[in-house]
Amino acid sequence: MDAASPWLTEQQQHVWRRWLALNARLPAALHRELQADAGLSLQDYDVLVRLTDTAEGRMRVSDLARALQWERSRLSHHVTRMASRGLVEREECSDDGRGAFIVLTPAGRATIEQAAPAHVGTVRRLVFDSLSEEELDSLAAITDKVLTQLEQDAMSAYSSACRGAYEYSCRGD
């Protein structure tokens, strides 16, 4: 707003372009691998991983959305598509008439269990095998700092939108 901020330095600009390129290509590569290997998208993978984290492979829609940090709407759309492919099912919730569960099907469980090792291997190969100990530490620090900044920013946008109202937000992992 009252930004007062000029441009980026040469180096910042270079790093920024590399960052953008990286975050266009890395997900694309992971997606292709997962797609070829197991017929899954990255999003399918995320959903399935979260479901297998639970004992029964069942989770309430809102809990799953919070875990994934997705909007409920997005999850709802995605679950519809995944259900049509037999990876998950919807199930009514007896406790709360409004609620619903997302349930992992046997086919869904089999798919994720088959896909996970190769996917993790690809992540290791493409990202972590190239990095030294120091670089890993550094990357941890960098991601933490920028995420913190993002949270602060979201917070201040929120509080300036509804002045005087204060809330504490729950941080997901």
Place this chain on the structure above:
Amino acid sequence: MDAASPWLTEQQQHVWRRWLALNARLPAALHRELQADAGLSLQDYDVLVRLTDTAEGRMRVSDLARALQWERSRLSHHVTRMASRGLVEREECSDDGRGAFIVLTPAGRATIEQAAPAHVGTVRRLVFDSLSEEELDSLAAITDKVLTQLEQDAMSAYSSACRGAYEYSCRGD
């Protein structure tokens, strides 16, 4: 394929999750800012920036696609949408009957010139203001290494797909 690679270390997993979170939220934040400020998406912004990089604000479709590292199809769809909002126009190419130019309209130029400072300011504030000199250097090294790895990987996938055929690829940026 013959990955032989088990899982990630605790720290790698933590960094990976932070990385994923960051690359979900940072573009979303930048998108919201740009949208509120100038009615542009990040993609619109990228297209407009590339066009303003040229003297006349005109570029051949394939050149623009290469500069953006987009598929021509994606660019074509996007240009259709942008043209409907008056930001760019298509123009026939007299040299080559197949070809076409994308041309920045005055409105498009005005929009990007108005939007750029605030956008760059947001990038500085959210990303670079938090980082030390050393972290910036480190980030440069990290992005270079992972991008190199990605290129190598794409290369080997390509060469294994069509054995015996060798090509050299042109690196954008």
Place this chain on the structure above:
DNA sequence: CCAACCTAGGTGATGTGTCAACTATTCCCG
């Protein structure tokens, strides 16, 4: 010359993400 091929670009189908609006419960308070 012309037939095979290559290149530039566009189109339609489908999967994905976001926003706003909607329905159906449940909660809460008078």
Place this chain on the structure above:
DNA sequence: CGGGAATAGTTGACACATCACCTAGGTTGG
């Protein structure tokens, strides 16, 4: 108890990305 507010979840419209395919104009070798 009854009615408004909050909560759970879905839906529809639209922007975006990818894939497979299509058209039309150029290029080249017989």
